[in-house]
Amino acid sequence: MRPLLTQLLAIPPALLLEAAGDRRLAAAAAGGVSDGPVAWLLEGSQHPPSVYIVLSLGVFLGNVAMGVTGFGTAILHLSCWATANAFGVYAGSLKLAVISCSCAMTVGMIPLVFLADARQHAIRPLALSIPLAKAVGAPMGALLLKLVPPRPLEGLVAALMLVMMAIINRRQLRAVGFRSWAALRGGRADAWAYEGGGMACAPGGCGGDGDDAGSKDGDELVPLVAAQRHRSDGVSGGSGGSGGGGGAGEQYGQQACLAAARDGAAAVDAEGSAGVVPPAAGPHATVGVGAQSSTAGAPQATQSVASGPSTEYAGRFWTLFAAGTAAGFSSGLLGGATGVNGPPLMVLYSWLGAAKEAVRGTSAVVALVQDQWVGYWALGLLSWADAPVYLAASAAGGLGMAAGHAAQRLMDQRQFSAVMTALMVLCFVLMTSSAAGWIQLVDAGGAA
Incomplete structure (x- = not known):
């Protein structure tokens, strides 16, 4: 009996308070420790189930689109997050949503490189130029966000999206x-x-x-x-x-x-x-x-x-490299300012009239370079408390990527083009809604 009592008294008060359901007192009893696996287990449950459900659903749908077309994760994920918040369902902060999306994209892109046979189908000039240009444009987009209010910027992007869709489908x-x-x-x-x-x-x-x-x-x-x-x-x-x-x-x-x-x-x-x-x-x-x-x-x-694509675009290396540089810089600039970087790449692929195999292979290589993680780490946006959400989103993203890859086998080029157009329209609606103030894609502090 005495050894059992000794063991009970040796239990930290933080664990007892956490078991009683008072997380606030548990954190205080823990002495404010926020690092390590114990703190992760204690603080990981502070997000309600709605956060896990909404963010996991968003990255699942987004990675289904990614598996089909090679992009679209951020558009569908942020659309799901914004829709949940619009209906009063708490889905967490925008920072949590964006980092969860990055986790799902990072995990999903690794198998997609092999599933899409990127070595065979990727357009090499674009696969080289777009990541380099995105790395330059992303910090400038964050700087632009500091200088320009986000809503006028998103309204401008929405207007450009409408014009580009009209030109593409003229x-x-x-x-x-x-x-x-x-x-x-x-x-x-x-x-x-x-x-x-x-x-x-x-x-x-x-x-x-x-x-x-x-x-x-x-x-x-x-x-x-x-x-x-x-x-x-x-x-x-x-x-x-x-x-x-x-x-x-x-x-x-x-x-x-x-x-x-x-x-x-x-x-x-x-x-x-x-x-x-x-x-x-x-x-x-x-x-x-x-x-x-x-x-x-x-x-x-x-x-x-x-x-x-290797022979199809032969003799056009520098033309494609220049086009990829322009699209990549625009993508990084837009992503740093609004959190959505897909529209310039959609326009590029549409302008080239690239086949779906080339689009998927190139996008898989481009998405492997997740340079935003450097910014997340430098700005201190990563937290052990959010790790369970990131793990859940990564698992859902992996399932979505597998489902998208299976679905694209059933699609011909016409259906693939229809999905691309639908994503462009959805992105236009997302940007317009944010510019009108109906949803918020950028935090007040400037973190997208």
Whole structure:
């Protein structure tokens, strides 16, 4: 009996108070010790379960997007965190959310480098230039945040995002506008409603400018309305079609043009090549009417995809290096100022028309360089008390990365492009909401 009593008296008061549920007195009894595993175990439970649930859900969804596209973790994670706070669910501070996101990205990127076969698919000039430029831009973004109020800065970023989305999807927007105008004007413009999409229609259908429109469409980017490289095997009005240029032949050509334009996505899905076209392959591989033009371009497109980014972007090293430097610096600047650094990279990949394998491989290499940890350590933002949250977020992020990698195998290029567009729209909404004061992406102290 006496040895048992001696053992009970030897228990530190902090443990007894913690077991009784009074964490504040337990911390006081512990003498303010904040380092070491004992303090971690005592203070790790000070966050309510809602913090673990919201942050783990955010990094899980974010890493699913990361596994599919190669980026998007911060956008979805901060969206989840902001939504929870908007509905009155306590999800912790922004500092806790951002560092949890960094933990999930760091843990998830290591397997993604191998899952995405970055050695084979990464665009090397971008993989070299973007991390270096981001490391330079991030401190300048933090300095910019000290000089400029965050809300006007986020409003400017939101406006730039809207402009860039309009520029990227200008051809698809023009096609939608032509189709709406044709519906109002009685269908007279039906034959060339899809001229902006780069499709050369049947003789008498789209007119003589269709070929020019298609030949200049090498910068086809992320499709807003899922416009595809159309094939029209069912159109028999090719080079040896119906002969005359008017009457029933012209009407048939117009109808066939519209049918091919509207049903092109389904036809391309059956062929297995849809979505954003790398510039090396170009839209010339499939633009045109008739079986001859469609089949003539198929080997070229297949050869371009099989050759990989190494040969696809051969001879453009310094051009891509300069583009990656500009995008990386902008990404670091934006990330240091707002905590979201994905939009410049989205614009870059969309401008290049890169295939999903190249985007995932390059993004995996770029995300391996998590230089923000130096700033976290230098500013004293890391705490043992938050370690359980970071571990939970890392585990959820790993599961999300595995789920995203499995999901991307079921996606073609068109669906991949749709996910990219959705992430850009979500980022625009996030920045706009923060600029309007509905949510807060930057702490008052300037830590993002």
